[in-house]
Structures are given as structure tokens and as C-alpha cells.
Amino acid sequence: MKSAVIVFPGSNCDRDVAVALEQSTGRAPVMHWHGDPQLPDVDLIVLPGGFSYGDYLRAGAMAAHATSVMPTVVERARKGVRVLGICNGFQVLTEAGLLPGALMRNTNLSYVCRDVWLRVENNRTPFTEGYGLAQVVRIPVAHHDGNYYADDATLKHLADKDRVAFRYCDRDGGFRAPDNPNGSRDNIAGIFNESGTVLGLMPHPERLADPRLGGTDGRPMFDALARALG
Amino acid sequence: METGPVKAKVHVTLKSGVLDPQGKAVQNALTGLGFGGVDSVRQGKYIELDLEETDAERARESVDAMCRQLLANTVIENYHIDIEG
Numbered sequence: 605m606k607s608a609v610i611v612f613p614g615s616n617c618d619r620d621v622a623v624a625l626e627q628s629t630g631r632a633p634v635m636h637w638h639g640d641p642q643l644p645d646v647d648l649i650v651l652p653g654g655f656s657y658g659d660y661l662r663a664g665a666m667a668a669h670a671t672s673v674m675p676t677v678v679e680r681a682r683k684g685v686r687v688l689g690i691c692n693g694f695q696v697l698t699e700a701g702l703l704p705g706a707l708m709r710n711t712n713l714s715y716v717c718r719d720v721w722l723r724v725e726n727n728r729t730p731f732t733e734g735y736g737l738a739q740v741v742r743i744p745v746a747h748h749d750g751n752y753y754a755d756d757a758t759l760k761h762l763a764d765k766d767r768v769a770f771r772y773c774d775r776d777g778g779f780r781a782p783d784n785p786n787g788s789r790d791n792i793a794g795i796f797n798e799s800g801t802v803l804g805l806m807p808h809p810e811r812l813a814d815p816r817l818g819g820t821d822g823r824p825m826f827d828a829l830a831r832a833l834g
Numbered sequence: 835m836e837t838g839p840v841k842a843k844v845h846v847t848l849k850s851g852v853l854d855p856q857g858k859a860v861q862n863a864l865t866g867l868g869f870g871g872v873d874s875v876r877q878g879k880y881i882e883l884d885l886e887e888t889d890a891e892r893a894r895e896s897v898d899a900m901c902r903q904l905l906a907n908t909v910i911e912n913y914h915i916d917i918e919g
Binding site: 661662665669670698699704705706708709710711712713751753754755787 | 851852853855856859903904905907909910
């Protein structure tokens with residue numbers, strides 16, 4: 605499997621996800637600078653975490669609308685190339701219109717940086733088939749703008765079409781308000797596009813993909829992608 | 835009628851129904867400071883653009899496109915444009 609990590613000014617999880625990808629695929633991803641529209645042919649494009657353009661205007665807005673590479677990313681995504689957006693990458697995907705809704709300031713106005721519990725809501729995609737349905741996994745979040753908002757019709761559509769990938773939950777997979785770290789509607793932590801080929805999520809699976817980092821619940825995502833994409 | 839270069843003033847605000855936790859915090863702070871009677875606070879952005887365009891209508895069309903493509907996220911935000919000649 606060939607992968608590329610898009611590097612924006614202000615990305616800071618690009619190397620973390622590169623390590624996780626290489627660990628699972630045996631092959632280092634291409635680190636692709638945002639200013640170069642000539643993106644190599646790859647099976648997976650990753651938009652990493654960080655603070656592209658210092659979150660100016662809105663988190664992810666500048667990266668989505670004002671970089672040479674994004675029109676190519678959007679075009680590849682529409683052709684079915686897998687795209688994974690983590691944290692700032694999720695914000696970029698919503699701003700670019702590849703995923704519905706928006707990520708707003710956390711309702712408690714705090715930067716939240718801690719491990720959270722997530723319930724796997726759909727495990728029939730190349731991103732999530734390494735998990736069991738309704739499995740509860742522990743993955744860190746680190747964000748100020750992770751409060752997922754979409755209107756009622758969009759939320760219903762996402763639920764009806766099984767497009768929610770992960771929901772914030774308690775340790776047992778239940779939903780109590782304190783287990784929602786940012787105020788996201790319907791406890792949404794990650795969603796797919798219509799065809800299940802694009803995933804955006806606020807938590808950072810790449811940060812818990814090695815036992816030396818204190819956990820491996822993030823690793824099955826990269827292992828599954830490696831299996832699915834060859 | 836063409837005048838001189840045009841200034842555009844853009845206000846970007848959250849749509850009604852979209853929670854504004856920052857506005858809520860500001861409201862609570864105002865109440866804490868003793869300013870009673872503030873029923874709600876909505877926080878937004880103000881963007882000023884100096885344009886080379888001298889025609890107000892063309893300027894408005896151009897800024898409207900800027901708002902839709904970049905300056906506002908119309909999933910959660912409304913925008914209002916004032917053109918000053």
C-alpha cells in the first residue's frame with residue numbers, strides 16, 4: 605500500500621502518523637508539501653493533525669481553500685482514493701466539503717487533551733474493520749475545535765446511512781454527557797463520506813499505535829488499511 | 835456611477851440555532867461584572883477589505899463569492915456585506 609501524508613504549515617502530527625503507517629504497511633509514506641499540486645499516485649491520502657495556518661479564520665479553512673494540493677485531494681477522493689483526516693485533517697475535510705458539518709469551538713471553551721473512550725459504530729469499512737462493532741477503544745484527543753455540528757437533517761442522514769464511524773462514550777460504551785469531551789452533537793467523534801472511502805475523526809489513533817506509547821487501540825486502523833489496500 | 839476604490843465590510847455571524855459557547859461565556863462574564871439585563875451575546879467576525887474595484891455592484895458580487903468560498907463557512911455562519919464607495 606502506498607500512502608501520502610499532506611504536510612501543511614502548522615501540521616504537527618505528520619511524523620506521528622508516518623511512523624504508524626510505516627509500522628503497519630512496512631513502507632514509509634510520501635511526505636507531500638501542500639504547495640505541490642503534483643501528488644503521486646497513492647492508495648491512501650492522510651491529512652494529519654496540527655494547526656495548519658495557525659487556525660486562522662477557522663480551523664482547517666486556509667488549508668482547505670488556499671493550498672495547491674487540495675483540489676487534487678478532492679478530485680482523488682471523488683474518484684474513490686481513501687482519505688483519512690485526523691483532528692485538523694477532519695476540520696480540513698469538512699471545510700473542503702468532502703464531509704458534511706463543521707467542527708466548532710469546544711462547548712467548555714477548553715483545549716481538551718486526554719484519552720477518551722470511543723464506540724465503534726460501523727466496522728464495515730477499510731478504516732474500521734480491524735475493530736468489532738460496538739467495541740470500546742481508548743484513543744487520545746487534543747483539540748480546541750472538535751465540537752461537531754451538523755443540522756438535524758444531516759445528523760439523521762448520517763445515522764440512517766451508517767456514516768458515523770465513532771462516538772464518544774463511557775468505558776462501557778454508554779453515553780453520559782461527561783464522556784463527550786467537546787459538546788459534539790450526537791457524541792460524534794468521526795464520520796464517513798457517502799461511499800465510506802473518506803474518514804474524518806477528531807481523536808488521534810496514531811498516538812496510541814505502539815505499546816511504548818501506553819496503548820495500541822489506534823493500531824488496528826492502520827493494520828486494517830494495510831490489509832485492505834494491499 | 836463609478837467613484838473611487840471601494841471598501842467592503844463583512845460581518846460573519848453564527849446562524850441562529852448554532853450554539854455559541856464563546857458568546858455564552860462573554861454573557862456570563864458581563865453578568866458577573868454587574869451588567870444586568872444582557873439576554874444573550876453572539877460573537878462573530880468583522881473583516882474589512884480594500885478593493886481595487888470601483889463599481890459597487892461588481893464589488894458586492896466579488897465579495898459575495900469570497901464569502902461563500904472562504905470568508906464564511908455557510909454550514910454554520912451567515913454573512914453580511916456593506917460596500918462603501
